[in-house]
Amino acid sequence: MHVIIHYAEIGTKGSNRPFFERKLAENIQHLAGISVERRFGRLVAEAKRTKKIEGALSSVPGIANFSFAESCKSDVKAMEKKLAGAAKRMKFRTFRITASRSDKSFPMNSMELNRKLAGVIWKMKKKVDLEEPEAEFFVEVGKERTFIYTEKIPGTGGVPVGTAGKAVCLISGGIDSPVSAFRMMKRGCRIVFVHFYTQKDGKKIADIVKVLKKFQGRSKIYFIPFRDAQNEIIVLVPDRYRMILYRRMMLRIAEEILERERAKAFVTGDSLSQVASQTMHNLRCIYTASTYPVLAPLIGMDKQEIVDEAKRIGTYEASIRKYHDCCAFMVAKHPETRASLADVEDIEKKIDIDSLVSRALKRKEVVKV
Ligand code: ATP
Numbered sequence: 001m002h003v004i005i006h007y008a009e010i011g012t013k014g015s016n017r018p019f020f021e022r023k024l025a026e027n028i029q030h031l032a033g034i035s036v037e038r039r040f041g042r043l044v045a046e047a048k049r050t051k052k053i054e055g056a057l058s059s060v061p062g063i064a065n066f067s068f069a070e071s072c073k074s075d076v077k078a079m080e081k082k083l084a085g086a087a088k089r090m091k092f093r094t095f096r097i098t099a100s101r102s103d104k105s106f107p108m109n110s111m112e113l114n115r116k117l118a119g120v121i122w123k124m125k126k127k128v129d130l131e132e133p134e135a136e137f138f139v140e141v142g143k144e145r146t147f148i149y150t151e152k153i154p155g156t157g158g159v160p161v162g163t164a165g166k167a168v169c170l171i172s173g174g175i176d177s178p179v180s181a182f183r184m185m186k187r188g189c190r191i192v193f194v195h196f197y198t199q200k201d202g203k204k205i206a207d208i209v210k211v212l213k214k215f216q217g218r219s220k221i222y223f224i225p226f227r228d229a230q231n232e233i234i235v236l237v238p239d240r241y242r243m244i245l246y247r248r249m250m251l252r253i254a255e256e257i258l259e260r261e262r263a264k265a266f267v268t269g270d271s272l273s274q275v276a277s278q279t280m281h282n283l284r285c286i287y288t289a290s291t292y293p294v295l296a297p298l299i300g301m302d303k304q305e306i307v308d309e310a311k312r313i314g315t316y317e318a319s320i321r322k323y324h325d326c327c328a329f330m331v332a333k334h335p336e337t338r339a340s341l342a343d344v345e346d347i348e349k350k351i352d353i354d355s356l357v358s359r360a361l362k363r364k365e366v367v368k369v
């Protein structure tokens, strides 16, 4: 059997197209274990239809849809025979034929071919319905071979992981940050994860990242102890500012990892107004701790929308497991929601930031999943 893979946005990428196609082919090889060939604006592979391959292909970013196809020689008689065979195996009353030609030298155009091929199925007492057919027969005519299939399985869309460079995702163990990582993978980022803890539960974070592996493959998590930074902040910073200071400290520590990994941006699960640390004032105070861009793809999403997406991509279950959230520690009941950057910088003068950053980094651990 053949697999025909149609890609999402690659078609619009102009002279960069071979680069996008090559990346997608590599990712498919890695995640679905099949080698694909580039042919006429799509990818083609030989493979059996298995749950594993189907699952992998529906996750890999960059695929719009894919189909398992039969093939025959590119002549009308052979096509008719294949179509009749396929139609016999299916239950339907109405149908349409959707032919397309990658080989324009074929003697009929697509319309003519549609009409001609519809004849065989029409003879089986089925009716043509172009608008809402119960069965659709796709016929892709190539120079020597023609592919025939009846089902387009939806892919994840987006662009292939790796085409947009690398980014560091601050992953908390909550519901939001894994979804933000998925969103950026789908836009072509390879994601490296950084997690700060006071009480380490490496398994929970690793389990979340294992789910995300289906989108980008092998992944790396940096675990960084945060207790020292936290203790110092608790002593020196009024409680309503602590959350902001924690998060500024996280960015500074993670910046070293970003540079070591040659990443170009951070990714966070922030969503505007969701909690006190995510007001516009506070996000400004947090994000200016680093000069690198902070991408927050969930910024305009509602909590319920994020939860639905977490369930859809499969991270929700692992995210709701009990966990000791280091950010929640000793934070005010009524935190500042309109922090001023000047105040925050003033408070920070009391903290020996460089020493905290280097101490935390010395004790980092890297886990590959
Ligand atoms: P999440 O569901 O992702 O935990 P949240 O709604 O609980 O988000 P916060 O706890 O304020 O919000 O965290 C906001 C963002 O800060 C997270 O999405 C994540 O990117 C980052 N972050 C928070 N805590 C940590 C942590 N312990 N390690 C790494 N990043 C963190």
Ligand code: MG
Pocket (backbone or CB within 6 Å): 172, 174, 325, 327
């Ligand atoms: Mg959280």
